[in-house]
Amino acid sequence: MSFSSSDLEAVKCLLCHADDAEPRFTKDGLQVVRCRRCHLLYVNPRLTAKALSRLYNNDEISPHSYYRETRLADQKTFSKRLDLLQQLLGNKKKIRILDIGCNIGTLLFEAEKRGWECHGIDINAQVKSFFKNSKVELRIGDVIKSSYLKNSFDLIIMNDLIEHIPNPQQLLLKVNALLKSDGLVFMVTPDGGSFMARILGKRWFHLKPREHLYYFSKTHLRRLFRDTGFMVTSFQHLGRYRSLDTLATKSASLFGPLSHFVHKVFRFLHLDRLVVPFNLYDEYAIIARKS
Template identity: 30%
Template sequence: MTPTRTPAARPVGWSAADTEEVVCCLCGVSGRRTRTVGIFGVVRCPTCDLVFTSPRLRPDALQRLYDDAGYFEGRIDGSGGRFSPATVLPRIWTGGRLRLIDRVRGRGPGGRLLEVGAAYGLFLDAARSAGWTTSGVELSRTAAEHARRDLGLDVFNGPLTEAPITPGVDVVCAWDTLEHVPDPLAFLRAVRALVADDGVVVLSTPSVASVPARLLGSRWWTLKPAEHIWHFTPRSHAVLAARAGLAVTQVLRSPLSSANALRTDSLVVVARPIPG
């Protein structure tokens, strides 16, 4: 693909000193640049085709981004009016995803459910009401505090590897989280260490193989290299999961599915632990 240039990424104010070069988490090699977005590069691994950001924000800069009280402002987070998309869509996704978990497990709610990237706790609150024993992990101090203070949820503020979670979790969820983590392979290996051998992992990410991504290119609304530092396809999800000890059993792409309602560039992935 011919490298292209687009306007600077939001939020403004980052400099080259805030960035670092990284390699593919699967292959350990540098990517070939396909786009330049402000100070960031969008690259593709020449070995496995995984798309990622390099240079990207350093960990301390990423933490400042997520700690910004305005980070969630204007996002679909359930904070809008009664009939706004910010309220209606999360409710549809939450209900659809809880039903998906029940279908995959072949039984109703019950047991331990962990959400990594819990944000304000909207999904966890619904899961708790449905009958799950819930806990969460969230990097944003603002969001984690809201989930604990306003909803009374058990949400740890920090990285998953530092969270006091006892292994044997029945369901691990990561909704629109994997594209943000510094190392998706290390992240999924940490998830595999926590999920029960008969448990389920469910997650969602943007899809770089989607029609909007292919047609819009640099104008794709989900191309946010300051925060979306990895871009996935169904194939890269399968390869990444396998390397982490998980087997992808289902990928939902349809915007007609309630678990993915109206999302034309999103993947909802179901995975199971590989025995042994």
């Protein structure tokens, strides 16, 4: 895929501001580089915020069709994560939650079942139709520019989000402002320093330079949170549930025809919808509090 020059912008390192990076991978017509000073992996040049917004709203990246297909597995993943967070939040009467990048709302509908007050925001206007008969308050747009009340949320969720955001520090500063003093942030993002990232290189599932602009390691994430007023209380490779269908599709880039064959077998045996726990230890789940 090629892009016009007006769709692209050159950037410096997000963390140390150096303009000194070496090329690592080229994929989907874009280049992932590594900062020679702090070793952050990032896309440069990358798609502009305007070009990205167009792709999200045309459903060309992070399409809602994908989240509809993974809904069953996601429900199980999110329900387990919410159990953990509910325990950590203690005896709050009514948890006020914001899911940033909520897409079709799978996590929020799980939270709604618990009687929580649910808010979601997403950049893709096409997701509106999924919220028609729910009590979830959905906004379309950029959370950084949003007008939510300060200090008003008990829990802010960012699943698979920060790697998509051109300016992660601004995002975390906004999240810090919106969170109550005793609130929690829960975030999941690919682990750029993971074994899978290192051995698979450009074939790593999370290496998607059109939409994933950054691949943070633990050191980078600690720094990001510290610089934006947070204390990280937990770093874990939590894993998630996946259907055999999704696993077969995702592994096609690695195993090609073998994956297609296995996929057909799963379908023949009606096992494709079967949901199993899955963990490649290449995604961080982070829980943080205001410091």
